[in-house]
Amino acid sequence: MSESRASRAAGLTMARHIDHMRHGLSHVATRDYHPPSAVGNLRWTEDLLLSTYEQAATGRPPLSGREYRVGRSGGGFDKIHFLFPRGTRSPDASNLEPDLSLILNRRETGPDIRMPLPVYGGGFSFGSVGINVMLARAMAARHLGSFTSTGEGGYPTPLRAYEESVITQIATGLFGVHEENLICAPILEIKYAQGAKPGLGGHLLGNKVTADVAGMRGSVPWVSLFSPFPFHSVYSVEDHRKHVDWLRTVNPRAAISVKVSTPTDVDMVAVGIYHAGAHIIHLDGGYGGTGAAPEIAKKNIAMPIEYAIPKVHRTLIEEGIRDEVVLMVSGGIRTAFDVAKAIAMGADGCVIGSSELVAMGCTQCKNCETGRGCPFGLTTTDPELIRLIDPEWGAERIVNMYSSWQIQWREILRRLEVPSIAALRGRTDLLCHEDFERE
Numbered sequence: 001m002s003e004s005r006a007s008r009a010a011g012l013t014m015a016r017h018i019d020h021m022r023h024g025l026s027h028v029a030t031r032d033y034h035p036p037s038a039v040g041n042l043r044w045t046e047d048l049l050l051s052t053y054e055q056a057a058t059g060r061p062p063l064s065g066r067e068y069r070v071g072r073s074g075g076g077f078d079k080i081h082f083l084f085p086r087g088t089r090s091p092d093a094s095n096l097e098p099d100l101s102l103i104l105n106r107r108e109t110g111p112d113i114r115m116p117l118p119v120y121g122g123g124f125s126f127g128s129v130g131i132n133v134m135l136a137r138a139m140a141a142r143h144l145g146s147f148t149s150t151g152e153g154g155y156p157t158p159l160r161a162y163e164e165s166v167i168t169q170i171a172t173g174l175f176g177v178h179e180e181n182l183i184c185a186p187i188l189e190i191k192y193a194q195g196a197k198p199g200l201g202g203h204l205l206g207n208k209v210t211a212d213v214a215g216m217r218g219s220v221p222w223v224s225l226f227s228p229f230p231f232h233s234v235y236s237v238e239d240h241r242k243h244v245d246w247l248r249t250v251n252p253r254a255a256i257s258v259k260v261s262t263p264t265d266v267d268m269v270a271v272g273i274y275h276a277g278a279h280i281i282h283l284d285g286g287y288g289g290t291g292a293a294p295e296i297a298k299k300n301i302a303m304p305i306e307y308a309i310p311k312v313h314r315t316l317i318e319e320g321i322r323d324e325v326v327l328m329v330s331g332g333i334r335t336a337f338d339v340a341k342a343i344a345m346g347a348d349g350c351v352i353g354s355s356e357l358v359a360m361g362c363t364q365c366k367n368c369e370t371g372r373g374c375p376f377g378l379t380t381t382d383p384e385l386i387r388l389i390d391p392e393w394g395a396e397r398i399v400n401m402y403s404s405w406q407i408q409w410r411e412i413l414r415r416l417e418v419p420s421i422a423a424l425r426g427r428t429d430l431l432c433h434e435d436f437e438r439e
């Protein structure tokens with residue numbers, strides 16, 4: 001993956017452009033004044049975007065002094081902080097080499113799956129993104145010993161080369177779901193809803209439904225596609241159990257993950273998912289998704305993930321089943337610090353989407369569904385635009401971002417004197433909320 005190839009990429013060019021604009025504004029920057037952002041928004045601030053680009057280029061936490069841990073949303077993870085002990089660190093803590101690995105099946109039966117890091121990639125369907133983005137994510141997942149999800153648009157043949165790292169998603173539209181795609185997967189993911197637009201199903205506008213996308217989904221080119229909400233065959237825990245049984249019969253080697261959004265009774269939903277036989281409960285809160293999800297839905301329907309995690313964690317403990325099921329969470333988790341906070345709230349690990357796109361140059365411009373799609377070759381199926389992403393280059397950017405995150409997780413654990421990421425789970429005593437800090 002040569003530097004010349006990297007410098008061809010539109011994302012990096014944009015990063016430099018933004019950098020110049022930012023420095024051009026530095027003469028008006030003071031401690032209390034934030035110059036207007038050239039790009040981004042209050043959640044994905046200009047600093048977070050640029051610092052993620054930097055991590056994706058270097059594989060290390062940024063040296064530029066930019067904020068890389070939180071945004072400026074005024075809520076959520078941006079107001080929650082770790083209570084790091086003050087004073088000199090003990091020699092034991094300094095020498096700590098924390099274990100970041102995560103076991104993905106805690107039941108007595110089923111596959112033995114462990115990842116060396118507590119995150120894997122969430123679903124972006126073939127159609128919402130092009131094949132080069134999918135390949136970049138799959139290559140990165142294989143390199144990291146992690147996973148990436150197909151999303152709901154089927155399983156393009158080139159992904160087969162990475163099948164040990166690819167999760168097959170079964171969503172409500174059943175687009176591209178075939179037995180051969182189920183048999184090859186290490187994890188099967190049933191998607192009931194997504195936090196960015198719960199209750200709205202999925203939609204792919206006609207201008208992204210190329211002949212290839214339509215072929216994969218068994219539909220007609222240039223006609224918009226809508227996935228219903230919910231599965232019309234599932235209206236109870238018993239129905240859900242039949243779904244899980246179906247998948248376990250087709251592929252007994254696979255772990256079963258069940259992805260749901262975060263309604264107010266999400267804790268009871270989680271208990272039902274466990275009793276139906278799933279290995280992984282995947283909660284998807286609001287604020288995730290690409291620019292294809294309506295803003296009004298992202299911000300107003302699902303419960304923010306930082307509320308859902310402790311609620312589900314506590315209920316699973318009360319039910320005596322917490323250590324038999326894995327809790328993965330997603331929905332607006334942007335940084336290594338967000339991941340660590342989610343785990344301290346009670347998650348086992350996180351599912352990452354947008355940050356991987358940002359590592360490949362996403363500017364959060366929200367044009368994912370406009371015209372030919374993403375101008376940087378990310379959320380597009382346009383044959384010319386998809387070529388802007390070289391899969392090897394993209395994979396290197398994602399691997400670098402996670403390398404930097406691993407450095408940060410180890411440092412967080414050392415500072416907290418916690419020996420492993422697993423031991424951080426549920427340690428809310430190590431967190432504080434800005435609004436209650438004084439109390």
Ligand code: SF4
Pocket residue numbers: 290291357361362363364365366367368369373374375376377378379
């Ligand atoms: S179009 Fe979508 S994926 Fe592309 S840069 Fe904008 S927000 Fe990111």
